[in-house]
Amino acid sequence: MKKNIPVAVSKRLIRYYRYLLALDMSNVSKVSSNSLSNKMGFTASQIRQDLNHFGGFGQQGYGYNVKTLLNELGTILGVKSSYTAIIIGSGHLGSAIAYNFNFAKRGIHLKAIFDIRVDLIGTDIQGVSIYDIKDLESYMSSNKIDIAVLTLPKKDTIEIVDRLTKCKIKGIWNFSNMELETNKNIVVENVHLGDSLMSLSFNINSHEYPDDNS
């Protein structure tokens, strides 16, 4: 199923999904577009328009059923595609992601972790085994893997991306600080934590604090 949803819309859908997931986990069953609007900073009419784009899930005056909407958004966003993932690099960041990040909640099954350090190979992080990076190709040939999470040093990135491409990986969640581009074979999501911190600095620098003397 291929869709043409503008990037800006998809970003908003992802935010709706996150917010609805939090409501659902708090056992909230209905939500109005006005209430979504207040919480999320989009106008209610923007929200109605975004959701109507996919058939309109709400009833005027009744609001949205949280579970139904989550379900529909999940389908649109591919949460139900049951993708599988591996992490490459089990250093501090790779371990933090393996320990803390809830892949399952996003419909993704974390199946394996790869590293070069022999002392780690054969150990596991919360039940997910750490394998030798030498065995990447043989593992990939017997396991259908869709996504690779790259938490390895920048210098090793190009070689690994080349190997993953040959293994027909579909997507890369890239924490390696080397900007990668989506091409016909691989979809890339680059994570630039530095940009987020720079944005914070910039906003602090521009903010008027109550007792600001600058």
Added chain:
Amino acid sequence: MKKNIPVAVSKRLIRYYRYLLALDMSNVSKVSSNSLSNKMGFTASQIRQDLNHFGGFGQQGYGYNVKTLLNELGTILGVKSSYTAIIIGSGHLGSAIAYNFNFAKRGIHLKAIFDIRVDLIGTDIQGVSIYDIKDLESYMSSNKIDIAVLTLPKKDTIEIVDRLTKCKIKGIWNFSNMELETNKNIVVENVHLGDSLMSLSFNINSHEYPDDNS
């Protein structure tokens, strides 16, 4: 110095900064708006317009001097404000950020880490000491701290934000999975890694792969 730069422009400036930093580290001294455009996916005229907004750093036909432009963008973005930061929560994610993230490159001095686990207190991560969270207020009263990086469990977030607000922290880089809002006292940058992974899933789901049968 307070400026009114639209959010969309500031996001682009941050990307220019990241890209220029990489060029500078590779000893590239000049870059044209066309070359920036090819690499970054913005049009050359968009780039010229963004940069002219701040006085125009380039000369027609000569391109931009990388160091000069970095310097100017750094000033605009507050990289040179020499902000200080603390990390609250030295679990897997807090440690990963303390170990791997180059604060100094973004003009920020990481001064301390706080945790509740007694076995960690008194130890350090790459020379940055871990203190008892009980001592937050006394530490803040004798050290000027601008930014708190929150890598603590969601359940502890509200209490800590309340304490940080009383200590007049300026900004929060929030990894806690509890959405916080910027208010008159505190600027917040929420990091939602889940959104980034959902965006990847969505893009994989929408992508046409060469040997796609779906």
